[in-house]
Amino acid sequence: MNAIICTVDVVLLTLQDEALHVALLQRDHPPFAGVLALPGGYVHADEDVDTGDAAMRMLREKTGIESPYLEQLATFSGRARDPRGWSISVAYYALVPWQVIATARHPELSLLAVDQVRALPFDHQQIIATAVRRVRDKSSYSSLPVYLCADRFTLPQLQSVYEAILGTPINKVSFRRKIDELDILEPVAGALETGKAHRPAQLYRVKKRFYRQLSLSDRALSSR
Amino acid sequence: MNAIICTVDVVLLTLQDEALHVALLQRDHPPFAGVLALPGGYVHADEDVDTGDAAMRMLREKTGIESPYLEQLATFSGRARDPRGWSISVAYYALVPWQVIATARHPELSLLAVDQVRALPFDHQQIIATAVRRVRDKSSYSSLPVYLCADRFTLPQLQSVYEAILGTPINKVSFRRKIDELDILEPVAGALETGKAHRPAQLYRVKKRFYRQLSLSDRALSSR
């Protein structure tokens, strides 16, 4: 029996121009050498503790990024998805603020709007679609989108992040109520957004204890 | 480099005596031969279309059951979980009515209440815990629990299934409103539950078009 190919792929998502973007890299080995694809590669049994560890390594090696949020997405498998043979890819997704990607050391990294992704090798398009669906679902009842924000941000900024992900406007008052209930943010004393020709907004940061932990709401933010 | 061991494990859940139970089997091969564990085994690259297919095969071969609901749960991996070496297990979970297990051809199958499961081989305890968490979460905003019901059931029966899974009483009126909104059930004309010394309840069945498809609610059933 042929050995099964074990890989890990990472869907690195960020927000640019009010739209979710996915980070893609040119593959440097066959199959599909030179083609844009998700950062990924073989699981190294002698090096990786588990596939989550492999995903972190992949992100670090291929993009120079350490993401505070990295979650297992799903596993994709079968004969057809990889020309090399029957394969398993354990997919992960990560969320980072756009600034983190901009300052990462890998310039050959491409950002594509997730709804303009087409014709990727393997089943990477399906993996991305699954990740986007997961992020949208989870955003409607959790604090997930704060991982797309810089370390300090205003509530109007955060609202526009939610709106970009969910693809629908949110009522300002309801939004602020929900965020307040989650109880994950604290105002940065005396820090206001500057430079705009109107009343400045209060800057917030995530409370320390929620830095790496999602907060869930028992009711969704907006109807569908 | 050592080849990575690729397996599939299935968490087969059912409801018995108002409590979630998991189906376990005595392993017939080492490691842990003779010990109770989740039904599972190697992925067969020459036989299985993908891991979902492998999971169905595992269920069929080891328990004789074909489950209408079988969903990928998560993938568990690493050096430590299997004494044979670095391994990946793609875990699936299935929900079936108790009667299906009772009439299955495999008598050596054990049902254990999920909160009394202890000391299983590999990381099967963790896999079960993950499955139970998933089922509880999903039940609060979906029709998932109907997969634990026989093909005909009353609304009070369905409510008690929800209550058993969620571990909390649900308001009768709210429950019926939610189920009604999901619009997945139809009354079986003229069929009433018999044999009880009180007003008989209407029997319902799942509408054909929802037989294999979940219906989601945009609001959770009960607060936590």
Add this chain to the structure above:
DNA sequence: CCACTTCGTTGCACAATGCAACTAAGAAAG
């Protein structure tokens, strides 16, 4: 100092949820 814009809050209308009380419909007891 006034116009303009967005921030952030308040009050209120409307919708969803939960509770209690009610009627309905059977079996069992007298």
Add this chain to the structure above:
DNA sequence: CTTTCTTAGTTGCATTGTGCAACGAAGTGG
């Protein structure tokens, strides 16, 4: 045959959550 008991299923109302509009607040720029 009538009464009692128990659960099914519904109705009305109190409570809570959500969405909208309007308002004062606080900055910039003319």
